Amino acid sequence: MNEEVVLYEVRDQVATITLNRPQVKNALNEEMHTALYRAFDEANRNKDVRVIVLEGSDGAFSAGADLKSIATEEVGELDYGKYLRETYNKLVLQLMNIEKPIIAHINGIAVGAGLSIALACDFRVAAREAKLGLGFMKIGLVPDAGASYFLPRLVGLGKATELALGEIISAEEAERINLINQVGTPEPLIAHLKTVSPSAFGLMKKNFRAGFDKTLAEVLELEVETQRVAGATKEHKYAVAQFVNRA
Incomplete structure (x- = not known):
């Protein structure tokens, strides 16, 4: 080549x-x-x-x-x-x-x-x-x-x-x-x-794709699972701390 x-x-x-x-x-x-x-x-x-x-x-x-x-x-x-x-x-x-x-x-x-x-x-x-x-x-x-x-x-x-x-x-x-x-x-x-949380983007991408094929109840449960994961990330905790400090 x-x-x-x-x-x-x-x-x-x-x-x-x-x-x-x-x-x-x-x-x-x-x-x-x-x-x-x-x-x-x-x-x-x-x-x-x-x-x-x-x-x-x-x-x-x-x-x-x-x-x-x-x-x-x-x-x-x-x-x-x-x-x-x-x-x-x-x-x-x-x-x-x-x-x-x-x-x-x-x-x-x-x-x-x-x-x-x-x-x-x-x-x-x-x-x-x-x-x-x-x-x-x-x-x-x-x-x-x-x-x-x-x-x-x-x-x-x-x-x-x-x-x-x-x-x-x-x-x-x-x-x-x-x-x-x-x-x-x-x-x-x-x-x-580049300013968006990589973890949150990946989880959102997963949820949106699933939304076409799953029932509402299934998507709601998927949101429960992925929000639990997102809420435990360093990116989320840092963003919340920044928000609180600005308030």
């Missing part, structure tokens, strides 16, 4: 993971999946990292799956289900299980599975010139890499079904329909997230 397909840097409590195949607009192949998994694992294990940012190199986020990396004669015989289990599914579940805040900095085009991965992150901040869309149906495939789970939850079933047809939308439109959190740069959000 002459060039790293994923770049990893930690600076000022922020781990930046950069998709780095600019010659194909950062389309994902198996080598990149392996490198991505390792990078996220390293960021998750590093106690100095408070925030994780995923972005692309050279003005693109990701053009999705790199079908050209698969030999033409193999496409018709490829078991897409097996491929998903070994690559995208493993990565998406990893993102879900990381308790640290993850920001997808959509700094250019994000289509297909590239957009799916961004949907699995906790926050999405898109550059004004970014373009977003799902192109699966145009090649006779269904949205995957978690899009079927995240997209309807973010924008509603009707709009998700519409977007699945493949329309490319602007960053402004993506913000209007709640597909992304904001248009701009991620620095203000990063600064804010």
Whole structure:
């Protein structure tokens, strides 16, 4: 490998993971999946990292799956289900299980599975010139890499079904329909997230995800359990002491 397909840097409590195949607009192949998994694992294990940012190199986020990396004669015989289990599914579940805040900095085009991965992150901040869309149906495939789970939850079933047809939308439109959190740069959000209790954020993330599938009674009990944990943390005790001293 002459060039790293994923770049990893930690600076000022922020781990930046950069998709780095600019010659194909950062389309994902198996080598990149392996490198991505390792990078996220390293960021998750590093106690100095408070925030994780995923972005692309050279003005693109990701053009999705790199079908050209698969030999033409193999496409018709490829078991897409097996491929998903070994690559995208493993990565998406990893993102879900990381308790640290993850920001997808959509700094250019994000289509297909590239957009799916961004949907699995906790926050999405898109550059004004970014373009977003799902192109699966145009090649006779269904949205995957978690899009079927995240997209309807973010924008509603009707709009998700519409977007699945493949329309490319602007960053402004993506913000209007709640597909992304904001248009701009991620620095203000990063600064804010570094002030948030890591323990509380991780527990909140767990509770919110569970809220879609569990009953109200189950979620209330989950809040009991996680609030008990949060209340015992040093971050909470320090924050309460600061509040009392200001009063």
